[in-house]
Amino acid sequence: MRQGINLLLLLLVLATSCTNPQKETASKKVENTKQPFKYWTWYGAGHTVPDxxxxxxxxxxxKHGIDAVLIDTRADADRLSKIAPFAIKAGLEVHAWMFTMNRPGDSIALQHPDWYMVSRSGKSCFNDRPYVDYYQWLSPSHPEARQHIWNLVEGLAKVEGITSVHLDYIRYPDVYLPVGLLPKYNLVQNEELPDFDFDYSDAAVEKFQKKYGKNIKEIEVPAIDIEWKQFRLNEIKAVVDGAYEIAHKHGKKLTAAVFPYPEMADHMVRQRWDKWQIDAVLPMIYNNFYNEGLDWVKFASEQGIRDLEGKRTQLHTGLYIPEMSAEEVKNAIETVKESGAAGVAFFDIKETHYKTIKASKK
Structure with a gap:
């Protein structure tokens, strides 16, 4: 009897050892199946532009190799539902691009001055905007402002045929501008300046005090208060995670335009995108904004990919190309491919670039 049992166990072990490698191999094949390298472009669908x-x-x-288009209709779902079919018919994947925390000219938000972010110097984005006039930032800590953003996400997510809702300006205003832009504003930013340090709105200050038991307005140097920094990172994360649930509820993905890599985004705009629930990120690795070359595009792409290791989030490198020659665009695309990114997104394609972009797909 014992011999019979031993023989049975031996047969079971042999059977398992014969079948497992096949399953493992099949599993690895699925894991290692890579999606084609994707080409994206951002596109503003102005209301006055004819169909x-x-x-x-x-x-x-x-015709020139673009696979996906990020369409800005000012978060107008009805407008998107009319424009999206044209792109889909052309064979393009459509993503609904929306301004998120920065909501310039938002007719609903403008009825609620308390929804807006406030700087450490006491200036509200409602009527005193940092850097440029279109910087009208809503506070992620104000529950009604947050819900307003989620309502916009849901409206876009309901549009048939689109692939994702794409969040842009999903952050705080720039604590630090890219170094290449500082001369334009005649600024020196060697520290967190009060006019560019947000959010000291009542909603954010009260929420932080309730959670951590301290009034941030009474802290002598807020820049070194780690809980205050983390609080703001988490407030943006909460908006993103909520948008993710909404988009997926309607069978859509969530994507976002973000700063070059998480550590840099954290430092510059209170944005830690490697912690988010999100399907894909398009870091805006605009090297000329930072007085950098293509080696930095590769570095920033690789850094972001490393920070996303173990997550399902894809990274597609964003390039700002209007000032690039065709040859520079060609080299930039090759650099992005070498980095291991899942795709490349072009901002502001010029006529001189199209042949190069198409040829690079071969």
Whole structure:
């Protein structure tokens, strides 16, 4: 009897050892299946632009190798539902691009001055905006402002045929500008300046005090209060995670335009995107804004990929190309491919770039 049992166990072990490698191999094949390298572009669908122009532009994108288009309709879902079919018919994947925390000219938000972020110097984005006039930032700590953003996400997510809702300006205003832009504003930013350090709105200050038991306005040097910094990172994360749930509820993905890599984004705009629930990020690795070359594009892409290790979030490198020659665009695309990114996104394609972009797909 014992011999019979031993023989049975031996057969079971042999059977298991014969079948497991096949399963493991099949599993590895699935894991290692890579998606084609994707080409994206951002596109503003102005309300005064005729449909015939949009149709022509979408056809041009598709003809020259673009796979996905991020369409800005000012978060107008009805407008997107009319424009998106033109892009889909042209063979493009459509993503609904929206301004998120920065909501310039938002007719609903403008009825609520208390929804807006406030600087350490006491200036509200409602009527006293940092850097440029279109910087009208809502506070992620104000529950009604947050819900307003989620309502906009849901409206876009309901549009048939789109692939994702794409969050832009999903952060705080720039604590530090890219070094290449500082001369434009005649600024020196060697520390966190009061006019560019947000959010000291009542909603944020009260929420922070309730959670941590201290009034941030009474802290002598807020910049070194780690809990205050983490609080703001978490407030943005909460908006993103909520948007993720909404988008997925409607069968859509969530994507976002972000700063070059998480540590840098954390430092510059209170944005730690490697901690978010999100399907894909398009870091804006605009090297000329930082007085950097293509080696930095590769470094920043690789750094972001490392920070996302173990997550399902894809990284597609964003390039700012209007000032690049065709040859520079070609080299930039190759650099992004070498970095291991899942794709490349072009901001402001010029006529001189199209042939290069198409040729690079071969």
């Amino acid at each position: 015939s122009i949009h149709i022509a532009n979408f056809k041009k994108f598709a």
